[in-house]
Amino acid sequence: MPEQKVVETDYLLLEAPRERKFITGSQAMAEAVKRANVDIAIAYPITPQSETMHLVGDLWAQGYLKDYYRAEEEYGAMSAIAGAVRGGARAFTATSGPGLLRGLEAIASWPGHRIPAVLGVLTRVVNAPLSIQPDNVEISYLMNCGMVVLHAENQQDVFDFTLASFAISEMVDVYLPIAVCTEGFFVTHAKGYVNMTPEDMKLPPRDPYKAPVPPTDCEIPPARIQRDAPVQKSNFMSYLIHQVWQQEVWSSNMRAMKYIYKYLNGPIEVINPDAEVFVAASGCAAAQAREAVRYAQMEGLNVGLLKIKSIVPFPSKEVRETLKNAKAIIVPEHNIVGWLAKEIKANIPNSDNVIGRPRVYGGMTLPVELIMDEIYAALGIKKDKTVLV
């Protein structure tokens, strides 16, 4: 491994030179971990696994990380991450589908314990019936626990979001875990161009004393709230303490937004802001939406793209502003429940204009034609059905 030098966070994320590589999403995530000065990674080979955590293991073998092990199961992995972060280390793990759900109790308690860890979520079907393909319903389970949830469209996003997440999660006014989600297989196993910072530069190490809740390391007095469950005082105390603590967690979550602006160029991306019809999407669906918008523009249709990068905190203001004149908002998704469509509906006044279609699930691909059909329908354009098979 090359000797890595620590550079300022802002320099690495915003100014450092970039080199273009053609790599998979899993490689992009590992390349970000390589540059993030991570102390420890803990992994479980849940079915279905991507090679992300193998690559991170290789990083440890090469000396980029100080510790790494294969955990007994996801609950153990996520709990050990909590232990390592409370001990003052910078920690990373990644999981998918069933593994995420198995570890969910531990993960859902990270924000309340103020655990600034980074979690890769490489989405797959949640059983049953069993499929191991990329369906992203699992993201909906993450949306209500207080952690920051980012959704990456492609390999470049995976690299940028992951690297920035280490910095954002440890900001004193945030100090929360961040999930970097992307579709398994479509992004993790496929290659794309990624502009990466130099391999010999890394983020500054974690300073666990720059924190709203100190580490438990016998170097500094511990935070009473963490050790002493309020429930054992009285029910009255426990609900009051839980209330104010969770209010602070969610306020901290909202404060992540300014860093999403600073390091990730904002929570949304818009193409053709004056469009009559918008396709609003996140993750892999945004890539297909982007393609549909390009087709539509080639056909002279006034269609725009709203890509949402940050699912939690949700960019309510930005989404409302972008969609204020939209006649129709098409929301393609890789899951059956339509969590993004629901979130958009809940955040705009003209929610009747939201079309929660097309949805593919079980891990099917999302053909651009399906989005085009919705665009034609929204614009009242009649097209002959073309039967492909």
Added chain:
Amino acid sequence: MGLEYVKISPGFEKYMPKDYVDLVKYGQFGKQIDVQQIDQIKELVEEHPMCAGCYMAYFVRIFYASLPKPEDTIVLGTAGCARLALSQAAVPFIYGNYGDTNAVASGLKRALSIRFPDKIKDVVVVAGDGGLMDIGFGMTMHSWFRREKFTTIMVDNEVYGNTGGQESGMSPKGVQLKMAPKGKKFDKINAVELAKTAGCVYVAKLAPTNPKRIAKTIKRAILAARELGPTFIHVYTSCNIEYSIPTERVLADAKEREKNDFGFYEWMTDEAKEYLEEQEKKMAEAKT
């Protein structure tokens, strides 16, 4: 370094609560105390909300008085009775999700080893039979398989006491408890043999009848875990409520169980034996 954070900054003595001043002046920090001096020192844990006559509360007192380096010790617990007293002590305590202790301790100990390679940082799990042998079983076993360097102490009250008296894997066969209305169908899990098989370097089993011996056992388990690998102590800490043991009979019950199935048992690897002999010799020399 631990001592630095427990000490009171100069000039602040008069503003600190008397309890804390006493703890620093007359407590265990930075000293080796004999467990029989317990009534002459300011104890790390003094108040707790556990039931009258609870033998687990007694054990927790002895446990804290036995720590070889309380100022550099982190205790982990889980849902259950023990954490009610554990969390009241002047020692950092981590309370996570139910049954997660040995996974959290694995991550914690590794983080501390990365950050402080040359310092002693003792990590000790004190959790119940339900937390360690039922819900957290896989994580307990795998922390041992992985040879994680921390101590696990199982305070076995043979029941889910805190949730209202349900059967646990450590309840004796035949006992009628909630969720076992027809009596428990299988034997107590043999935790001691599991610990030996899974790679613990020091394993002990005891009923808390002899405080000097408890203290020695706890010190040994913590010292061996520092250097060599996982250690385990299985302690009988009866639930006088769920098992209807009259308060004045609690000690007699422990003595009876000691005679029957909780006789003092200690096992260690040759390496641990050699290491502990050497350490104990050093400690004896330091005393004289």
